[in-house]
Amino acid sequence: MRTELIDLASDSPGLRQQLRVLHYGDEGGAGPRAAIQAALHADEIPPLLVAQALAHRLAALEAQGQLRGSVSLVPCANPVGLAQRVLDQPYGRFDLRDGVNFNRGYADLCEAVLQRAGPRLTGRAGVDTALVRDVLREAAAALPAVGTTQDLKRRLLQVAIGADVVLDLHCDGEAVMHLYALTPQVDLAAELGALLGAQAVLLATESGDSPFDEACTRPWLALQQHHPLAAPPLGCFATTVELRGQADTHHALAAQDADAIVEFLRRRGVVAGDPAPLPAPLCAPTPLAASEPITAPKAGVLVLRQRVGDDLQPGDTVADLVDIDDGRITPLVTRGGGRLYATTPVRWARPGQRIAQVAGTTLVRVGKLLSP
Numbered sequence: 545m546r547t548e549l550i551d552l553a554s555d556s557p558g559l560r561q562q563l564r565v566l567h568y569g570d571e572g573g574a575g576p577r578a579a580i581q582a583a584l585h586a587d588e589i590p591p592l593l594v595a596q597a598l599a600h601r602l603a604a605l606e607a608q609g610q611l612r613g614s615v616s617l618v619p620c621a622n623p624v625g626l627a628q629r630v631l632d633q634p635y636g637r638f639d640l641r642d643g644v645n646f647n648r649g650y651a652d653l654c655e656a657v658l659q660r661a662g663p664r665l666t667g668r669a670g671v672d673t674a675l676v677r678d679v680l681r682e683a684a685a686a687l688p689a690v691g692t693t694q695d696l697k698r699r700l701l702q703v704a705i706g707a708d709v710v711l712d713l714h715c716d717g718e719a720v721m722h723l724y725a726l727t728p729q730v731d732l733a734a735e736l737g738a739l740l741g742a743q744a745v746l747l748a749t750e751s752g753d754s755p756f757d758e759a760c761t762r763p764w765l766a767l768q769q770h771h772p773l774a775a776p777p778l779g780c781f782a783t784t785v786e787l788r789g790q791a792d793t794h795h796a797l798a799a800q801d802a803d804a805i806v807e808f809l810r811r812r813g814v815v816a817g818d819p820a821p822l823p824a825p826l827c828a829p830t831p832l833a834a835s836e837p838i839t840a841p842k843a844g845v846l847v848l849r850q851r852v853g854d855d856l857q858p859g860d861t862v863a864d865l866v867d868i869d870d871g872r873i874t875p876l877v878t879r880g881g882g883r884l885y886a887t888t889p890v891r892w893a894r895p896g897q898r899i900a901q902v903a904g905t906t907l908v909r910v911g912k913l914l915s916p
């Protein structure tokens with residue numbers, strides 16, 4: 545294992561922050577490469593625990609000669625956000641300096657790939673895949689880095705870009721295991737979902753606002769869209785894995801999740817050995833556009849009527865909103881039904897707040913599909 549310490553660009557004299565990357569296996573070898581990062585939203589803590597469990601497993605696999613490829617693990621992807629506190633509360637989703645979500649606004653490398661790799665495609669998948677990876681690495685290396693957060697985003701992309709597998713580990717408020725992936729990669733997403741016991745697998749070709757996983761995958765998709773006959777297969781499977789809810793830090797769950805991820809890496813050829821039979825999936829993948837945000841129309845006390853993981857019918861009440869001035873109860877219902885996969889952990893709702901998410905199949909949302 546090689547430990548890489550990356551000094552992030554400083555916003556202020558005397559202030560220095562570092563990104564730590566753990567590299568396992570033969571980094572320069574021909575085997576497949578995986579990149580895994582934890583807690584890009586820095587107040588999402590379960591991924592930090594799963595990363596520790598993964599580090600132990602990867603070190604043991606490396607010592608046993610069981611790594612056929614390489615893995616780059618960023619056990620704390622956002623030291624900037626992890627250091628943020630407001631009135632003694634951790635605050636790691638948005639950069640306090642400008643309010644920008646740490647998992648939005650990643651560099652769009654589609655144009656670079658289209659311009660630099662598109663005209664040089666040979667139609668031979670192996671050659672073209674290597675070409676695209678070279679272009680992606682060069683383009684990521686040339687990204688600007690003005691200030692700490694922009695440098696953090698650039699460095700994380702540099703670690704992951706060109707990898708065969710990219711796992712971005714997050715969690716939700718209160719939630720069952722679920723993940724987000726690119727629609728054409730439904731088979732790989734379903735496979736990882738089955739291993740992790742995911743209860744929702746949400747698919748989109750573009751979620752909006754350029755989250756980290758799509759920055760890794762969409763250049764490959766853009767190449768296919770512009771060169772449908774000559775482009776290589778998608779060379780990167782990237783996904784955002786939501787490791788249940790904020791309070792779900794348990795050793796047993798972390799061990800279970802790390803084992804599932806290692807098994808997924810075995811199936812991708814990163815880890816040696818024959819894969820175990822795939823567990824039965826707990827859900828069928830559904831379009832992210834059909835995922836229904838349940839929104840509070842006004843402020844009030846939230847009384848949940850369902851539990852995460854419940855399957856709802858159209859018209860079912862997800863929660864009651866109790867007005868504390870007149871005592872009136874407003875039922876918050878699902879229009880489309882489906883599996884309730886996430887709720888807010890807070891029981892006071894503000895006007896317009898998304899208080900729950902339902903993975904449905906019938907609704908069609910347009911525009912930006914992710915939470916702010």
Ligand SMILES: [Zn+2]
Pocket residue numbers: 584585588647714715
């Ligand atoms: Zn997150």
